[in-house]
Amino acid sequence: MSVHDVYVAGRNEIAELENVIMSESGESQQTPQSPIFFGTSPAMVESIGHTKIAAKKDSVVLLLGETGTGKSVIARWIHDNSSRKGRPFVSLNCSSLRGDLLRSELYGHARGAFTSAIRDRAGLIESADGGTLFLDEIGEMDLGVQAELLKLIEEKSFRRIGDDRLRYSNFRLICATNRDLMAAIASGSFRLDLFYRICVFPINLPPLRKRKEELPSLIEHILKGLGYTHVPLQSDVLNLLVRNQWHGNIRELKNVLERAILLSDGSELTKANFFTPELPAGNESDAGFDTWDLAELEKRHILAALKHFNGDKNKASLALGISLSSLYRKIETYNVNAI
Numbered sequence: 001m002s003v004h005d006v007y008v009a010g011r012n013e014i015a016e017l018e019n020v021i022m023s024e025s026g027e028s029q030q031t032p033q034s035p036i037f038f039g040t041s042p043a044m045v046e047s048i049g050h051t052k053i054a055a056k057k058d059s060v061v062l063l064l065g066e067t068g069t070g071k072s073v074i075a076r077w078i079h080d081n082s083s084r085k086g087r088p089f090v091s092l093n094c095s096s097l098r099g100d101l102l103r104s105e106l107y108g109h110a111r112g113a114f115t116s117a118i119r120d121r122a123g124l125i126e127s128a129d130g131g132t133l134f135l136d137e138i139g140e141m142d143l144g145v146q147a148e149l150l151k152l153i154e155e156k157s158f159r160r161i162g163d164d165r166l167r168y169s170n171f172r173l174i175c176a177t178n179r180d181l182m183a184a185i186a187s188g189s190f191r192l193d194l195f196y197r198i199c200v201f202p203i204n205l206p207p208l209r210k211r212k213e214e215l216p217s218l219i220e221h222i223l224k225g226l227g228y229t230h231v232p233l234q235s236d237v238l239n240l241l242v243r244n245q246w247h248g249n250i251r252e253l254k255n256v257l258e259r260a261i262l263l264s265d266g267s268e269l270t271k272a273n274f275f276t277p278e279l280p281a282g283n284e285s286d287a288g289f290d291t292w293d294l295a296e297l298e299k300r301h302i303l304a305a306l307k308h309f310n311g312d313k314n315k316a317s318l319a320l321g322i323s324l325s326s327l328y329r330k331i332e333t334y335n336v337n338a339i
């Protein structure tokens with residue numbers, strides 16, 4: 001996904017905006033995007049069909065799926081293939097801000113509206129004029145702000161905080177969540193009326209474990225994206241990958257492959273290049289819950305990684321996704337000396 005402008009730049013009054021990104025898809029600013037993978041499994045056929053329809057229409061889209069299933073990638077694809085391409089694609093992670101900070105981000109504010117409002121500022125809604133507003137993780141949105149979205153979605157009109165002027169923005173709305181919105185509604189953390197406003201065109205992205213037949217072509221696609229074509233997989237590697245449950249979905253697969261490529265010599269991927277956490281046996285519902293605390297779990301995980309790589313701390317730290325120095329620190333803290 002091309003992200004041209006980390007939104008925090010120059011907006012130091014809201015330092016915690018790490019997850020708020022805004023990107024503009026004007027031709028001159030467009031960076032090449034890795035092509036999207038459209039799977040062919042029965043589980044994906046409907047979702048892809050719906051995604052293509054969504055690109056041709058202007059309705060509100062709600063992307064539903066576990067983390068890493070490609071909701072953000074699909075949102076961007078819909079925008080890039082819609083009549084709004086070439087106009088801004090503005091993305092907000094709704095879980096990153098609450099209350100007035102979130103309002104200010106969305107609606108903008110007038111100078112003097114609050115202590116740190118030293119100048120007039122447009123919000124993301126205004127920036128999305130003519131393009132697409134992507135509200136990611138909408139299931140986590142502050143309940144107070146949810147109510148205010150109703151009118152915005154209906155009328156596309158809003159006011160900057162501390163400003164009387166009614167403004168309009170012609171944006172197309174795409175929302176995404178990995179939450180069960182029905183459960184959130186039942187528990188009172190999501191508004192039913194907002195659900196009806198955003199659930200105009202829902203698209204379900206199935207988890208990777210429900211479309212394992214796509215794994216070989218998806219792996220090839222990801223490796224190609226990493227610059228590796230025709231990297232053979234040792235026969236037992238695919239079995240290993242197919243057996244994994246991929247709770248982190250495509251994101252996890254991509255990370256595992258990237259790591260394996262780093263650990264391999266680039267000619268062939270072997271089982272030794274893969275290290276996946278030992279997941280509890282059985283399916284999700286009957287998976288037991290061990291009573292180890294987190295520290296104990298981390299210690300065992302580090303130990304397993306070291307054993308797997310025959311004590312090679314470089315490889316173990318890569319596989320664990322931590323630096324060599326933090327691995328040494330943890331080995332000392334946990335007194336891991338079994339290797």
Ligand SMILES: Nc1ncnc2c1ncn2[C@@H]1O[C@H](COP(=O)(O)OP(=O)(O)O)[C@@H](O)[C@H]1O
Nearest residue numbers: 036037038066067068069070071072073250251
């Ligand atoms: N259909 C796809 N084609 C190619 N890459 C994908 C696809 N779906 C997801 N990915 C990759 O997986 C990662 C997670 O995707 P993302 O859209 O951020 O998931 P989500 O928003 O559902 O958590 C991204 O790095 C992206 O490159």
Ligand SMILES: [Mg+2]
Nearest residue numbers: 071072073136
């Ligand atoms: Mg996402």
